[in-house]
Amino acid sequence: MTDVKVHDLVIVGAGPAALSCAIYTTREDIETLLYEKAVPGGLISTTDWVDNYPGFPDGIEGLTLGDNMRKQAERFGAVIELGEVMGLKKEGDIIRLDTTDGEVQARAVLIATGSGYKKIGVPGEDTYYARGVHYCATCDGAFYRDKRLVVVGGGNSAVQEAMFLTRFASHIDMLVRSDFRASDVLVKELEEKHRDKITVHKGVTTDEILGGDIDGMQKVTKVVGTDKATGKKVEFETDGVFVFVGLQPNTEFLKNTDVKLDEIGLVMSGEKLTTNVPGIYVAGDCRHDATLQIATAVGEGASAALYIREFLEGHL
């Protein structure tokens, strides 16, 4: 019978919290394996520009920041596997992870899977996905050169990505359900530099995405919303819709495990970033009460590394 390697630490995810933790653990000679099902760097890798991460006075491209974090972790020996963790279970002192590469075993696990963009949940959104409905401006914006767009949302991502999309689109209608939740700096930039291309519609809900046959393909043609002040329906002719209405945790794989989640799927944590399962820790956007910032995710990742080291010292 072949002995299965038991890793010191498996980190699920490879975003800022995960990579920060890996930089610390590998420097402490704690053997660290990360599992990432999408892009190392996480959600920041699909963000056009990051202006609020310390150390970069002029800001930095999200893709570059994520890639730099990956390189730094790998320099110290972190190993990133491109694959998916489908579930996990603790048996004795070992945590067994069910992955696309088969079973992987670890003494400690950090859940740092972050979050993805949430859907609006309106008719037409699924029907026209990638045929006019998008969640990644840096991926799909180029398909809308000289086209009209609708951007849904009023948070930092919505404002940031709407401004990015002006490099392609001829005009953008921005539908904000109530008022901006984005930082004043971003809103000011949008109002001062992009007023010619972006029209902001505050107090307008997004109710339905409609489409039709264009050049033999079903594509988005219109967004229907409601003006909350008047109660009247409003329509926006458009070639595409980019949705940035908040985040949802990437914790689907934990639903049938012993790890306790809150009602929206965020991982409950105790002191020292522990979960309810000894040896399993959590950091970053997928943690209940997380503040959803790159800087805080990085801080939590570093803290988790120190707590995990404490835990492993009693188990190595």
Next chain:
Amino acid sequence: MAKNITIYTTTTCASCGMVKKWLSAKGHTYEEVNVDTEPHRQAEALAVSGAMTVPVTVVTREDDSQEVVIGFNLSKLAPALG
């Protein structure tokens, strides 16, 4: 075995970089079509995938049959390359 691999990308797309990196790590060569710098080829990407998104990877096999993989989707990309 793939006879030819074409990837449709944009300059700012993180997943596109991952597909390229993964293919290179597995020893595959590919042709890249960046629809940012070659916007006239967007229609080609759309026609082959039916989706206005990147990355789109088109794997052409020896018998000229094709497999189209949208996104950085290893569960589809790895089998497509045999």
